[in-house]
Amino acid sequence: MTEAQAKLIAAAEQVLGAKGVITDPREIAPWVSDWRGRVHGASPAILAPASTDEVAAIVRLAAEHRVPLVPQGGNTGMAAGATPAADGSGIVLSLRRMNRIRAISADSRLAVAEAGVVLETLHRAADDIGMRFPLTLGARGSCTIGGLASTNAGGTQVLKFGTMRALVAGVEAVLPDGSVHSGLTGLKKDNRGYSLDQLLIGAEGTLGVVAAVALRLVPAVAGRAVAWAGVESPMRALDLLRFLEARTGSVEGFELVPEDSLQLVLKHVPGTRAPLSSTRPWHVLIEATTAQPGTDVAAELEGLLGAALDQGIIADAVLAASEVQAEAFWKIRDSISEAERVEGQTLAHDISVAVGDMPRFLVEAAAAVEQRFPGVIASGFGHLGDGNIHFHVRAASHAAPDWYEREGAAITRFVDDLVTAAGGSISAEHGIGQLKLAEFERLAPPGRLHALRAIKQALDPLGIMNPGKLVP
Amino acid sequence: MTEAQAKLIAAAEQVLGAKGVITDPREIAPWVSDWRGRVHGASPAILAPASTDEVAAIVRLAAEHRVPLVPQGGNTGMAAGATPAADGSGIVLSLRRMNRIRAISADSRLAVAEAGVVLETLHRAADDIGMRFPLTLGARGSCTIGGLASTNAGGTQVLKFGTMRALVAGVEAVLPDGSVHSGLTGLKKDNRGYSLDQLLIGAEGTLGVVAAVALRLVPAVAGRAVAWAGVESPMRALDLLRFLEARTGSVEGFELVPEDSLQLVLKHVPGTRAPLSSTRPWHVLIEATTAQPGTDVAAELEGLLGAALDQGIIADAVLAASEVQAEAFWKIRDSISEAERVEGQTLAHDISVAVGDMPRFLVEAAAAVEQRFPGVIASGFGHLGDGNIHFHVRAASHAAPDWYEREGAAITRFVDDLVTAAGGSISAEHGIGQLKLAEFERLAPPGRLHALRAIKQALDPLGIMNPGKLVP
Numbered sequence: 020m021t022e023a024q025a026k027l028i029a030a031a032e033q034v035l036g037a038k039g040v041i042t043d044p045r046e047i048a049p050w051v052s053d054w055r056g057r058v059h060g061a062s063p064a065i066l067a068p069a070s071t072d073e074v075a076a077i078v079r080l081a082a083e084h085r086v087p088l089v090p091q092g093g094n095t096g097m098a099a100g101a102t103p104a105a106d107g108s109g110i111v112l113s114l115r116r117m118n119r120i121r122a123i124s125a126d127s128r129l130a131v132a133e134a135g136v137v138l139e140t141l142h143r144a145a146d147d148i149g150m151r152f153p154l155t156l157g158a159r160g161s162c163t164i165g166g167l168a169s170t171n172a173g174g175t176q177v178l179k180f181g182t183m184r185a186l187v188a189g190v191e192a193v194l195p196d197g198s199v200h201s202g203l204t205g206l207k208k209d210n211r212g213y214s215l216d217q218l219l220i221g222a223e224g225t226l227g228v229v230a231a232v233a234l235r236l237v238p239a240v241a242g243r244a245v246a247w248a249g250v251e252s253p254m255r256a257l258d259l260l261r262f263l264e265a266r267t268g269s270v271e272g273f274e275l276v277p278e279d280s281l282q283l284v285l286k287h288v289p290g291t292r293a294p295l296s297s298t299r300p301w302h303v304l305i306e307a308t309t310a311q312p313g314t315d316v317a318a319e320l321e322g323l324l325g326a327a328l329d330q331g332i333i334a335d336a337v338l339a340a341s342e343v344q345a346e347a348f349w350k351i352r353d354s355i356s357e358a359e360r361v362e363g364q365t366l367a368h369d370i371s372v373a374v375g376d377m378p379r380f381l382v383e384a385a386a387a388v389e390q391r392f393p394g395v396i397a398s399g400f401g402h403l404g405d406g407n408i409h410f411h412v413r414a415a416s417h418a419a420p421d422w423y424e425r426e427g428a429a430i431t432r433f434v435d436d437l438v439t440a441a442g443g444s445i446s447a448e449h450g451i452g453q454l455k456l457a458e459f460e461r462l463a464p465p466g467r468l469h470a471l472r473a474i475k476q477a478l479d480p481l482g483i484m485n486p487g488k489l490v491p
Numbered sequence: 492m493t494e495a496q497a498k499l500i501a502a503a504e505q506v507l508g509a510k511g512v513i514t515d516p517r518e519i520a521p522w523v524s525d526w527r528g529r530v531h532g533a534s535p536a537i538l539a540p541a542s543t544d545e546v547a548a549i550v551r552l553a554a555e556h557r558v559p560l561v562p563q564g565g566n567t568g569m570a571a572g573a574t575p576a577a578d579g580s581g582i583v584l585s586l587r588r589m590n591r592i593r594a595i596s597a598d599s600r601l602a603v604a605e606a607g608v609v610l611e612t613l614h615r616a617a618d619d620i621g622m623r624f625p626l627t628l629g630a631r632g633s634c635t636i637g638g639l640a641s642t643n644a645g646g647t648q649v650l651k652f653g654t655m656r657a658l659v660a661g662v663e664a665v666l667p668d669g670s671v672h673s674g675l676t677g678l679k680k681d682n683r684g685y686s687l688d689q690l691l692i693g694a695e696g697t698l699g700v701v702a703a704v705a706l707r708l709v710p711a712v713a714g715r716a717v718a719w720a721g722v723e724s725p726m727r728a729l730d731l732l733r734f735l736e737a738r739t740g741s742v743e744g745f746e747l748v749p750e751d752s753l754q755l756v757l758k759h760v761p762g763t764r765a766p767l768s769s770t771r772p773w774h775v776l777i778e779a780t781t782a783q784p785g786t787d788v789a790a791e792l793e794g795l796l797g798a799a800l801d802q803g804i805i806a807d808a809v810l811a812a813s814e815v816q817a818e819a820f821w822k823i824r825d826s827i828s829e830a831e832r833v834e835g836q837t838l839a840h841d842i843s844v845a846v847g848d849m850p851r852f853l854v855e856a857a858a859a860v861e862q863r864f865p866g867v868i869a870s871g872f873g874h875l876g877d878g879n880i881h882f883h884v885r886a887a888s889h890a891a892p893d894w895y896e897r898e899g900a901a902i903t904r905f906v907d908d909l910v911t912a913a914g915g916s917i918s919a920e921h922g923i924g925q926l927k928l929a930e931f932e933r934l935a936p937p938g939r940l941h942a943l944r945a946i947k948q949a950l951d952p953l954g955i956m957n958p959g960k961l962v963p
Contacts, residue, residue, distance in 0.1 A: 126733055127847050171682050198938025205845045207877040209916040210643050210693055211931060212943045212961055217689035221682055261598055373677045375599050405679040447680040459683060466670025471684045477949030478942060489684055
């Protein structure tokens with residue numbers, strides 16, 4: 020611990036009390052590695068303010084002592100954006116004690132949640148008033164609202180409702196100079212200068228600490244239908260999406276699953292079974308919902324899938340006959356990463372291209388990777404409707420245990436080059452954090468890097484807000 | 492003309508050719524005053540590039556010669572944000588020659604329009620492919636896509652579709668260093684650092700020149716219903732909105748009209764007549780639409796208004812029986828400002844508070860203004876569903892001809908203080924430009940002003956991008 024850190028921690032104890040300063044290494048340990056266990060950092064303490072004023076006080080102290088802060092929510096990020104540096108130069112600022120839902124209203128269709136509110140908690144609170152917060156993802160039991168906003172999180176319902184950027188109605192944040200940006204008034208229209216709210220969304224804590232967020236709610240789901248369809252190719256999957264979108268506004272989930280991924284799930288995840296009796300090279304999981312009671316969304320989806328079958332767009336389809344079966348379909352989709360991990364070493368890429376380009380990109384990129392790195396298996400699954408695929412490259416069965424370390428970087432560079440050449444993004448929804456920093460620097464246009472660095476330097480001239488993340 | 496300006500203009504002629512450089516004062520004249528004729532500027536020339544590369548070349552020349560540029564589209568702004576300085580120190584950069592729709596597709600639901608495309612032209616192009624660009628406003632025949640993005644324009648359909656911020660899928664812009672930010676790939680998900688797109692939206696040309704915009708399209712309207720309802724108070728109007736929103740997703744316009752404004756329209760605008768036979772103190776214009784063929788949105792709205800009548804929420808209502816009648820209802824709404832101008836001097840305020848707070852704010856603020864400035868008439872009309880009201884203060888009939896100049900600033904300060912105390916915005920949709928700069932500086936929190944100035948200085952250190960606008 021440096022002298023400056025010791026001074027900051029001592030001063031923080033005055034502000035936060037004993038409950039707000041954790042120094043026991045055993046209590047710190049779970050929070051200084053990323054959840055995938057790939058990046059290990061160090062922090063001499065965890066500071067845990069319980070109010071926005073306390074956050075502001077800590078930020079001012081950090082500025083005074085020139086000690087970097089690493090804001091952290093549920094520590095479920097995919098790019099190690101909330102993991103402190105290995106040299107222990109930073110201090111983790113945990114928002115988990117800020118876990119109040121300050122307000123929630125069906126009339127205004129808004130909730131104001133502090134940064135440390137767990138997503139699932141917000142889901143339940145919205146349910147309780149007959150409303151819904153539509154963003155969801157696998158980590159919903161751990162991830163927090165502040166982290167979701169700071170990483171502009173996506174998930175499985177983006178098709179209809181957008182990412183966090185579309186769902187945030189306002190942000191309360193402590194800026195690096197210790198001033199509080201108060202954007203929680205819930206104004207639907209406000210054109211007073213640059214949108215600091217939008218700048219803070221996706222900034223990964225590098226421009227300030229998100230302390231609370233106003234979130235848009237939508238009407239509760241009155242009817243839901245889940246279906247599984249078999250298709251001959253990703254192109255046909257996209258055809259199905261266009262077919263449905265032209266005829267209904269109810270599709271909110273549209274997830275692509277290759278046969279290969281399905282087989283891995285069936286092999287490694289107990290209790291799963293194939294939705295279709297026939298074997299098809301590609302599959303689509305479709306979720307349709309309606310907020311209007313009396314609308315039979317299942318009948319509508321069944322009718323549309325029947326028409327798609329007649330037109331030869333899909334090869335086979337089945338509608339989940341019950342909530343249990345619907346959950347079983349989703350379990351297959353949500354278990355792909357887990358099944359792959361059991362099978363062997365996997366290299367994950369969270370990429371996007373324009374929606375209409377993804378089917379062809381996916382097929383061609385997988386072929387190119389498999390040709391360039393013989394023995395590997397490349398495939399993609401996920402949010403086809405958003406042009407966002409989790410493009411995974413699995414080691415050959417005979418690969419060495421250090422395949423990931425030895426080959427990973429070269430394969431990732433190859434994939435990222437393909438994505439960049441296609442006008443796509445090397446980080447669709449997981450962010451840059453630490454893990455993608457070098458690739459981002461390698462591939463971003465110089466003008467863009469210059470602009471990001473200028474903004475960072477302008478708002479955080481002392482470099483105390485999550486340095487070494489997001490901005491190369 | 493300064494020596495630096497002469498050098499810039501000469502160099503611009505090399506880049507743009509004769510068509511791209513206007514120096515005839517008669518051709519310049521219409522573009523150096525704002526459209527309301529309140530602010531008069533000067534510019535020794537108008538530079539009119541025809542491509543993004545040409546814009547970039549001009550920006551680099553402007554940087555080299557340290558001559559400020561004033562980006563301008565249709566010159567229909569409400570805050571004189573595109574009007575050059577009176578001292579002639581800047582040069583107008585017109586985007587009107589960049590008027591191509593580069594791409595438009597029903598499949599991808601995207602259009603890519605250059606900055607100079609007129610909104611109405613885009614509306615027609617979307618119609619032609621069976622789609623719709625849903626943002627619209629009074630100036631649609633003149634205003635341009637670049638200006639709409641740069642001012643985060645709103646309008647009458649924000650309730651359902653949001654402001655430009657929600658409709659822009661990507662921005663191509665020339666940054667102050669002459670580099671081109673290319674954000675037109677139409678990615679639905681992209682988390683590579685701070686969102687420059689979102690920073691440029693609403694930046695009023697102070698951080699760069701928006702050259703082209705990717706825009707979201709929505710399905711064409713398959714059915715539309717327009718109704719007029721009489722209510723006893725703004726509170727009851729909001730009750731009606733809540734009542735409708737809880738029962739249907741089809742309401743996309745909800746405009747409040749006071750009886751007083753209606754009477755002015757009937758008095759001054761030929762061919763208008765009152766929609767209701769009874770007299771009510773407040774009125775609401777409601778527009779409901781559906782994109783689903785076969786949905787009878789008129790019957791749905793009629794049924795809901797009948798129920799609202801039964802419950803005593805509204806006092807009277809009439810459904811437009813034809814498109815002609817629907818347009819007649821809208822004409823009343825759209826003629827209020829014009830009728831007020833004929834009646835006498837009017838001071839306009841484009842304000843917002845939280846939607847649920849607006850009814851009470853509106854009534855109390857009008858009473859406070861009329862008490863503090865005896866003789867004036869204060870009232871508000873417009874986008875109640877967005878919490879955005881055009882709060883107008885009219886001079887007493889016996890007011891002196893210079894009332895606006897003598898009293899205007901004091902009344903506006905009084906109104907802005909009320910709005911700020913209510914947590915609202917002194918610029919809901921019209922922007923800051925030049926006209927609201929002093930009030931913005933007076934009322935914004937110091938931390939926010941500091942952040943805006945730091946961002947401006949970071950990205951435009953030479954101060955060549957529309958100086959004297961937006962950032963106090």
